[in-house]
Amino acid sequence: MIPSPRWISADDPRVTAAQAGLSSFAAELFEFGVEAVLLFDGDTHVHGSLDPAWVELQAATAGAEGSLDFPLVLVRGDLRVDGDVVVIEDFFLLVTGDLECRNLIAGMHCWTSITGDARARHLVQLIYNDTQTAIDGTTYAKLLLIEDHATNATPSPDTVVLDAAHDLRSAFARVAHPAALIDGALDINALVEHVRSGGDPLRVDVQAIYAALRELAASPVEAVERLVALDAADFVQYRGAQQGLTPLHWLGAFAGSWPEALDAGELVRRLVEAGADVEFTVRPSGGPTRAPPLHHAALCGALAVARALQQAGAALDRPAADGETIDAQLLASVVRVHHTDDVDLDAAEAIHTRCLDVLEALGYRNIVELRRVVAGHLAAARAGLPDPTDTLRYRPLGWNEHAWWSERLHAWHVQKGDIPLEARFRPEENEWVVEDEGADGYALCRRYYRPSNGTLCCVAQVPDARRPQRFDLIRYHDNGEVSMTATWHEGHWHGEKVDYPCRAPTSEHFVIFRPPPNMAKAVSRYEEGALVACTFYDHDGEVIDKAGRRARPS
Numbered sequence: 001m002i003p004s005p006r007w008i009s010a011d012d013p014r015v016t017a018a019q020a021g022l023s024s025f026a027a028e029l030f031e032f033g034v035e036a037v038l039l040f041d042g043d044t045h046v047h048g049s050l051d052p053a054w055v056e057l058q059a060a061t062a063g064a065e066g067s068l069d070f071p072l073v074l075v076r077g078d079l080r081v082d083g084d085v086v087v088i089e090d091f092f093l094l095v096t097g098d099l100e101c102r103n104l105i106a107g108m109h110c111w112t113s114i115t116g117d118a119r120a121r122h123l124v125q126l127i128y129n130d131t132q133t134a135i136d137g138t139t140y141a142k143l144l145l146i147e148d149h150a151t152n153a154t155p156s157p158d159t160v161v162l163d164a165a166h167d168l169r170s171a172f173a174r175v176a177h178p179a180a181l182i183d184g185a186l187d188i189n190a191l192v193e194h195v196r197s198g199g200d201p202l203r204v205d206v207q208a209i210y211a212a213l214r215e216l217a218a219s220p221v222e223a224v225e226r227l228v229a230l231d232a233a234d235f236v237q238y239r240g241a242q243q244g245l246t247p248l249h250w251l252g253a254f255a256g257s258w259p260e261a262l263d264a265g266e267l268v269r270r271l272v273e274a275g276a277d278v279e280f281t282v283r284p285s286g287g288p289t290r291a292p293p294l295h296h297a298a299l300c301g302a303l304a305v306a307r308a309l310q311q312a313g314a315a316l317d318r319p320a321a322d323g324e325t326i327d328a329q330l331l332a333s334v335v336r337v338h339h340t341d342d343v344d345l346d347a348a349e350a351i352h353t354r355c356l357d358v359l360e361a362l363g364y365r366n367i368v369e370l371r372r373v374v375a376g377h378l379a380a381a382r383a384g385l386p387d388p389t390d391t392l393r394y395r396p397l398g399w400n401e402h403a404w405w406s407e408r409l410h411a412w413h414v415q416k417g418d419i420p421l422e423a424r425f426r427p428e429e430n431e432w433v434v435e436d437e438g439a440d441g442y443a444l445c446r447r448y449y450r451p452s453n454g455t456l457c458c459v460a461q462v463p464d465a466r467r468p469q470r471f472d473l474i475r476y477h478d479n480g481e482v483s484m485t486a487t488w489h490e491g492h493w494h495g496e497k498v499d500y501p502c503r504a505p506t507s508e509h510f511v512i513f514r515p516p517p518n519m520a521k522a523v524s525r526y527e528e529g530a531l532v533a534c535t536f537y538d539h540d541g542e543v544i545d546k547a548g549r550r551a552r553p554s
Helices: 013-020 024-032 054-063 188-196 204-214 220-229 247-257 265-273 291-297 301-310 326-338 345-361 367-383
Strands: 005-008 035-040 044-046 072-075 080-081 085-087 092-095 099-107 112-114 120-125 132-137 139-141 143-147 160-163 424-426 431-437 444-447 456-462 470-476 481-489 496-500 519-527 530-538
Touching: 013 072, 035 054, 080 220, 085 092, 085 519, 092 291, 120 188, 132 160, 143 188, 160 431, 160 470, 204 220, 220 247, 220 265, 247 265, 247 291, 247 301, 265 301, 291 326, 291 345, 301 345, 326 367
Parallel strands: 035 072, 044 080, 072 092, 080 099, 085 099, 092 112, 099 120, 112 132, 120 139, 120 143, 143 160
Antiparallel strands: 005 035, 424 431, 431 444, 444 456, 456 470, 470 481, 481 496, 496 519, 519 530
16 A cells, blocks of 8 residues: 655655654765755555556656655655665655565665665665665564665675675685676676676575574574584684674674573684684775684683684784784774764773773783773763864874874774875765865866775766856766766756776676676766667677677678
């Protein structure tokens, strides 16, 4: 059943009530601006797919009072969709309840907020870095695919997670279903098509390893024996948004839920005997650093696991793959607490105290100074004072320029790679931005950098500072090659837009179409925001069709 759609204003009490109930992460979405709201007041069941065509039809049903220029579709209740939910162009979506659908595809220039759980039978795909997707409950899907997109999504234990922006594709190929591989390499488009149609993202044998990993919390002894029998003691897995963690890491994470009589150290020894690497650490290209298992156990406050790892040869002062030390990681955690709203400070203090106690028990040599700095941050957070980083004057051991901890740290976001120190992080765009005076007839120049790896992703030139919503832009692939040239005018593409593919790993995407394999560029023409023509060219400049065939003899 679909409640009769109605146009209401953005300042309607039903909209402000829905906004008031959002998490702090989701509340930022309203910074994008909402003028017209298409309301579905009550639980809503869509028998097909919820996409721009469906929204246009419902808007017409509601009458012409509203605007089709990025309206907010507000569902006050649960939303059940038999087909796909596709929120990548033309509208925003806010559901004040649970969402159930076949696939959820969100991102690009549109934001989505689900205040409850999101249950997709197959795929949740979050695309591009211009907006955010807020899912305040738990996300259930076979695969949660995050492509350079800001989200607070918390996956269920059974959900496989791939953060493609962190260039984990080559490692994920080791566990992916064969249908997601082309010439042995992971192909994101093939993975998406396979999972959207109901396929499993993982190989059959890997699914058995996942089942054993899920049992570690409740039945650790049996789970460890299963991992050993499966020859998976050192398996690098990708469940639950924790890419790059091995069973030794998970022992530290789960140890707090085990009975005190359980010998956690014996489980460590059993995995080590079976070949687990106590010094395993990885830094995927452009991606997150995964600390060695000993660091992970210490940060989780798991003393028995940490001590067993130390006895097995793990060194407490060994840095992670990017040189980041254990104290830098702890300080990153407490800084994040200081800059996050609605944090339970008593719980945060207890967690950090347990970590400090473990480090002291293991003989960490700088423990007194580290306790002082952690206490200073927590005290400032309780008093509502500014970040005391500059006044505390603590430099982590083994300091390096790409560490989390930096005197230039803004919020809990890391200035990585080539991001200038003067850049400011804009959460509504999920990018670091530098704004300068323009040149060559432009009034302003904005440079945007990816938070995931610090690479330049966009340069926007504004001709008239009084009209900042009209600008010419050049977008870049992660390796520096141009990915797009276009003009953006009052919320729409205007004139000619040229897209360029890249053979190297990239976080740039073709959302409207899948490019032919031999395409060198795609030239699209827009009139009043509508796509009226799109032509593909190969590397010889010849016109080709969607399959890559030349349209005429060369």
